[in-house]
Amino acid sequence: MKFTTISDAKKQTKLSYLGDINLSSKLAKNGKISHQYTYGIYLSPSNTSGYNVCQNSTPECRKGCLATSGRAGMEIMAGYTKINNCRINKTRLFYEQPLFFMQWLIAEIEMYKAKAIKDGYGFSVRLNCTSDIDWSNVLINGKNIFELYPETMFYDYTKNPAKFNNKPENYHLTFSYTGRNDLSCKALLKQGFNVAVVFNVKNETELPKIFMGYPVINGDGTDYRINDAKGIIVGLKFKRIADQKAQKEVINSCFVVKVNDIRCQLTNVQENELALI
16 A cells, blocks of 8 residues: 555545544543644554554453443444444554555644644644554654654553653653552652543542542543643543443452542642642
């Protein structure tokens, strides 16, 4: 396959796009709350495409993945698979036609960056909306995407602690708590990085003030993590998924934290940390 234009790429692949702005309700909040147009890509998570894009995933996060929530979840409950099939095809394109994929990706970034400037918005990129690919290892003409766009801010959530080693300056990472990676969470928090934790709450106002001795902020107000304070917990409420049996199992697993957990108590909190609460 040879990339020429976005229009031709759509014809060749039968895909409507690789990524877009306002792709989900959470990314749409970036525009309203953080005045950012965030270009995001949703791939098929874990190994659901035949390629594993989430090497550090756990059984719980695979069951509770956001790939089966929101519009995709509603589609599944209605008996359709169009969104998931598109994500599978995009993921396979990434692995089987990497140059074509990256050239298309760059063309879309250029297009939406220009739109952000025209509309008077900031511009940011989240490449792993439902994946955990290490994009620093994906090269085009000898450079990765962060090197190609040094003045553009990228951000992601990740369960891979190795990504924080020699992290590009224009790449903001939030580590994800799995219920099985306490040591990595504590080590990264001590270094000033942030950790996202899913709590079993219905509303953001029910999030605890503290987890593991660190302040908790509401991570659902906006998806734009770049402006967050350092060394904090990004609290996220559990999102409903299509599989009700899996949902019950995930809620009762180590992945989802209950607000009455002893680690949510106000103990051993420093004065400067209390100021964030």
